[in-house]
Amino acid sequence: ADAFVGADACSATKYRIRGRPIVEFPVDEVTFLLAAGEGPLAGAMQETVDKDLMTPSSRTPRAMGTPVAVQTATIYYAYHEITVLIPKYGRHLQYYGRFIDDATGAWNDLDDPEAFDRFCEDVNDFGILRWEVEERCNQIDFLDLTIWINKENRIMTKTFRKPQNIYQYIPKQSAHPPGVGRAIIFGCMRRYRLQNSLRKDYLEQINLLYTHMKARGWPHHLLAEWIMKSADKLEHDLSLPLQAEPGKGKESELTSNRRTFVHLQYHPHGLSRTQVRAAFDETCDNFRGTDAEIDQLTVAFSRPRNIRDELISARLHQVEGQEASTFRPNIP
Structure with a gap:
């Protein structure tokens, strides 16, 4: 469902889709994917298009919950946003954001009080997709946020919790690393x-x-x-400036050959990090005085496969020679 905040006092921002400025969104790639006829991602996209246009398709269905279904749905409607909604109503949309099938925005009528009604009509003028557009208001619950405009015309937020949330955090008895x-x-x-x-x-x-x-x-x-x-x-x-410390960037980390990782599968009754580190120090002593000397040892635990891993697979089958990257156009 769409929810719009009446925000005459809000400052204008760049229009964004899933956090990216709309002016940087790869329109050519969206258009290409909609028209593509080969590849796993194209097949999923084509199935969505076929269902929406009510035409037969010989491709494998991509139901929600299967690989790339969410990406397909996101890109599919993004084409309508980029080619119709933003160009026609961009001056009214001080903010617009969407996550799959939930969207929100800040709207200003300016000198056209009927623009929002036309916007609602255009939102639903795309295939057989239909959206429920809520009335404009000064407070909405969107995803996990409550957003409102206070008396000083400032946008405020707080965490939103659904009443039916049963909070199934991992229990203490679970066999997870400490x-x-x-x-x-x-x-x-x-x-x-x-x-x-x-x-x-x-x-x-x-x-x-x-x-x-x-x-x-x-x-x-x-x-x-x-x-x-x-x-x-x-x-x-959160009080520090958003900049990397000298010598702490990704480049220095990736080029370092004086750090060693020991990977172990975790078990509640297995060796602890302290025990592994003590055994390493006792037998290897960081290989001091040799060409293999290291500065840091990191003990990394991984969890064993569980029932969910066996029952629910999220891996997309790749046909050799027909990978998605094979069909991607050369877009600068």
């Missing part, structure tokens, strides 16, 4: 920190996270420790 619980806390808190304009909303989300994690069996002392350390790290990290 760092997973800590990563859940930090990842959620970072998202809350970025989503909530008001500090009271941020703190409320942390309290809810603690309650839900504790209900999944995680002990109080671990949760309290992780929350405090995550809060300190976030206050430090």
Whole structure:
């Protein structure tokens, strides 16, 4: 469903699709994919086009939930956005964003109060796709955000939670590496920190996270420790300028040959990182004094395959000689 915020006081921004400026969106590639007739991605795209135009197709169906279905749907409607909606209504759309089949925007009537009605008609004038467009308002729930315009005409946000969410975080008894619980806390808190304009909303989300994690069996002392350390790290990290430290860029990391990784499959009763590191130091001592000397050892755990991996495959079958990249046009 589309939801639009009446935002006469909002400052204009570049029109964006999935976070990318519309002026940079590869229109030629979208057009090519819609017209393509070969390759796995083209086959999925063609199936969508065939269903929409009600014409027979001999291609393998790509139902939602199968590989590239989401990408297909996103690119399919992006063509209509790029060629019709943005050119016709760009001056009214101070912001426009879409994630698959959910879209939102900031609209300004300017000198044309009937423009929004025409926009709603054009939104649904594309194949057999039909959108439910909500009335314009000053507050909406969009994906995991509540967005509203306050009395000072500032756009504010806070985390939105669906009432039916049952919060099935990984339980303490699960056979996951010990760092997973800590990563859940930090990842959620970072998202809350970025989503909530008001500090009271941020703190409320942390309290809810603690309650839900504790209900999944995680002990109080671990949760309290992780929350405090995550809060300190976030206050430090988010206050830094967005620039890489000298010598810490990707280029220096990729060219380093003095770092070694030890990959192990994790087991709750297996060796810990500390034990592996101690055994390495005792037997190898970082190969000091030799050509193989290293500066850093990293012990990396991977999880074993589970039932979900066996039952649900997300890998796209590639026909030799017909890979998607084979049919991509040479676009600068």
